[in-house]
Amino acid sequence: MSGAEFVALSLTPILIGVFAAISCALPGNFLVLRKQALVGDAISHVVLPGIVMGFLITRSLDAWAMLLGAAAAALFSVVAIDVIRRISRIETGAIMGVVFTTLFALGVLLLEQSDASSVHLDVEHALMGNLESLIWLEARGWSSLLDPVALAQLPPELPRLAVSSVLILGLMLVFWRPLKISTFDEGYAESLGLPVRAISLGLVMVAALAAVTAFDAVGSIIVIAMFICPAAAARLMTDRLSAQIWWSVVFASLSAVLGYVLAGYGPLWIGFDHAVSAAGMIATVSGLILGACAVLDPKGRPAWIDPSAHRRFLRPDSRFHP
Amino acid sequence: MTEDAAIGAVLSSFFGLGVVMLTLIQNMSAGQQAGLDHLLLGSTAAMLREDAQIIAMGGALVLCVALLLHRPMMITAFDENFAQSLGVNLRFIDGAAMALILAVTVIGLKIVGLILIVALLIIPSVTARLISNRANHITPLAGVIGGVSGVVGAGISSLAPDLPTGAIIVLVSGGFFLLALFFAPARGILASAARARTFQRRVHRRQGLLALAQGYHVHEPYTRKLLQHDGHLRADGVLTARGEDAAKAALRDEMRLAYLRRNPDYSEFLSRHDGLSDLSRSFTRDELHHIDQAMETAS
Numbered sequence: 001m002s003g004a005e006f007v008a009l010s011l012t013p014i015l016i017g018v019f020a021a022i023s024c025a026l027p028g029n030f031l032v033l034r035k036q037a038l039v040g041d042a043i044s045h046v047v048l049p050g051i052v053m054g055f056l057i058t059r060s061l062d063a064w065a066m067l068l069g070a071a072a073a074a075l076f077s078v079v080a081i082d083v084i085r086r087i088s089r090i091e092t093g094a095i096m097g098v099v100f101t102t103l104f105a106l107g108v109l110l111l112e113q114s115d116a117s118s119v120h121l122d123v124e125h126a127l128m129g130n131l132e133s134l135i136w137l138e139a140r141g142w143s144s145l146l147d148p149v150a151l152a153q154l155p156p157e158l159p160r161l162a163v164s165s166v167l168i169l170g171l172m173l174v175f176w177r178p179l180k181i182s183t184f185d186e187g188y189a190e191s192l193g194l195p196v197r198a199i200s201l202g203l204v205m206v207a208a209l210a211a212v213t214a215f216d217a218v219g220s221i222i223v224i225a226m227f228i229c230p231a232a233a234a235r236l237m238t239d240r241l242s243a244q245i246w247w248s249v250v251f252a253s254l255s256a257v258l259g260y261v262l263a264g265y266g267p268l269w270i271g272f273d274h275a276v277s278a279a280g281m282i283a284t285v286s287g288l289i290l291g292a293c294a295v296l297d298p299k300g301r302p303a304w305i306d307p308s309a310h311r312r313f314l315r316p317d318s319r320f321h322p
Numbered sequence: 323m324t325e326d327a328a329i330g331a332v333l334s335s336f337f338g339l340g341v342v343m344l345t346l347i348q349n350m351s352a353g354q355q356a357g358l359d360h361l362l363l364g365s366t367a368a369m370l371r372e373d374a375q376i377i378a379m380g381g382a383l384v385l386c387v388a389l390l391l392h393r394p395m396m397i398t399a400f401d402e403n404f405a406q407s408l409g410v411n412l413r414f415i416d417g418a419a420m421a422l423i424l425a426v427t428v429i430g431l432k433i434v435g436l437i438l439i440v441a442l443l444i445i446p447s448v449t450a451r452l453i454s455n456r457a458n459h460i461t462p463l464a465g466v467i468g469g470v471s472g473v474v475g476a477g478i479s480s481l482a483p484d485l486p487t488g489a490i491i492v493l494v495s496g497g498f499f500l501l502a503l504f505f506a507p508a509r510g511i512l513a514s515a516a517r518a519r520t521f522q523r524r525v526h527r528r529q530g531l532l533a534l535a536q537g538y539h540v541h542e543p544y545t546r547k548l549l550q551h552d553g554h555l556r557a558d559g560v561l562t563a564r565g566e567d568a569a570k571a572a573l574r575d576e577m578r579l580a581y582l583r584r585n586p587d588y589s590e591f592l593s594r595h596d597g598l599s600d601l602s603r604s605f606t607r608d609e610l611h612h613i614d615q616a617m618e619t620a621s
Contacts, residue, residue: 041330098496105438105492267346
């Protein structure tokens with residue numbers, strides 16, 4: 001494949017996939033550590049009614065209307081889950097299930113009732129995204145990356161996802177200490193005077209931001225997988241939070257690139273005519289990476305993977321010196 | 323790894339694999355397969371007589387197994403250690419529960435869709451949990467709520483052409499959940515509000531009587547209103563004869579409580595009391611007598 005063809009047809013979907021994966025994986029680390037992994041699942045369900053509402057109110061397919069609608073729906077569901085939990089004293093998981101299935105059903109009803117399904121809005125699109133169609137037709141090769149006229153024709157999803165992943169990374173760095181403390185020891189964080197509930201809500205809102213921006217381009221399968229799989233795999237690599245975050249970024253990028261390439265070219269290599277769903281393949285690859293990490297169990301393995309494993313081995317109070 | 327992370331990881335990566343295979347099949351047979359949204363939302367309108375029969379039979383089978391395993395499942399749900407000590411095979415029960423859920427999902431997937439199945443697994447049970455605290459009531463109640471949601475939802479969706487049956491059924495059961503959230507006897511919003519209000523009244527009464535017994539005046543209008551309503555206080559803020567007695571009793575209880583709290587030997591004894599109601603409701607007359615004597619000897 002020539003450079004021109006690659007830049008026009010594959011570069012932008014791959015970059016969009018990578019940015020979507022990273023922006024979901026970053027908050028995913030904290031969700032997994034806080035045992036809130038399924039929050040990502042719930043949010044990505046709630047995004048559907050939000051997007052349909054955004055469309056119904058503004059009557060346009062403008063991305064910002066949909067993003068706002070989805071963010072409002074995510075905020076509503078988080079607050080509703082919290083309020084119902086406080087009133088009814090029922091397990092959070094059960095309430096989450098009630099809220100997100102009901103809101104999803106509402107989204108489906110709105111979609112069927114409105115004329116939204118006749119335009120570019122349907123359940124299949126919401127699940128699988130349209131990663132393959134986000135191509136850059138203006139590109140004439142690698143030199144187009146320096147050509148402002150061609151750059152102006154980039155799919156709008158790419159700058160949007162790039163901005164959101166940078167924003168999420170920035171927020172994470174700014175709030176690193178309070179986030180870290182409240183994730184590992186909520187009681188200690190509270191005793192330091194940190195606003196524990198606000199931090200928790202803020203984390204969920206950042207996750208919602210990631211889900212909403214990624215959702216439009218890549219669909220909810222990738223969103224759910226990227227919240228959990230890279231972070232869980234990274235957790236198996238190390239016991240240090242900063243190292244875990246970097247591992248999760250590596251795994252997320254790897255899943256996106258490998259998944260897209262396998263979906264686009266894999267079937268052709270083994271003799272099929274058509275490509276398969278890139279979103280599905282990216283999620284599958286992330287699951288495979290997690291599976292490999294679980295089987296190989298790198299912690300306690302050579303120190304080049306994780307220096308802290310080495311230190312743990314040498315500590316006098318470790319299990320080797322009871 | 324924690325359980326929820328494992329669930330989410332397996333869920334999403336297998337879903338992705340499913341989508342990959344679905345696109346593969348769709349490409350191979352030139353788009354003759356049903357779209358993904360049919361599996362998600364179901365196709366109730368296209369249900370055949372045989373489909374209905376399969377669902378009815380499968381449902382009856384699941385119900386029978388659930389009834390047979392009802393007791394060990396219930397015990398396992400509440401206390402795994404106790405269940406094990408009774409000789410219940412925990413892995414078998416877990417496996418059976420999973421198998422039942424799987425059976426329901428597979429039976430219903432094609433017709434009613436994935437969303438409806440997930441929703442109906444959760445919403446009726448949580449609604450029943452709101453209404454009752456008794457496990458023996460929750461299970462049949464959840465069944466009834468699910469059944470009624472199905473009938474009502476299907477009825478509503480047949481009224482207009484564009485109403486998706488699965489979504490309407492979920493929304494009807496969600497409506498039942500909201501009703502229960504407001505009106506449930508113990509956990510509902512109204513019941514909680516009523517309880518909070520009763521508690522507030524009791525605190526006001528008690529604090530008002532204590533203040534009056536120690537010779538202070540009560541200026542707070544709500545407390546005065548409550549005490550007047552009880553016939554303990556005159557409009558000019560002076561205790562009635564009955565009010566004198568009640569105030570004295572409140573003060574005596576308060577002194578007894580203070581004595582009990584000072585004395586660590588009584589901590590277990592004290593845990594019977596909520597700190598607010600009459601002591602005679604938490605302790606017997608002999609016990610109160612004993613406390614009074616102990617207080618006298620102490621002073």
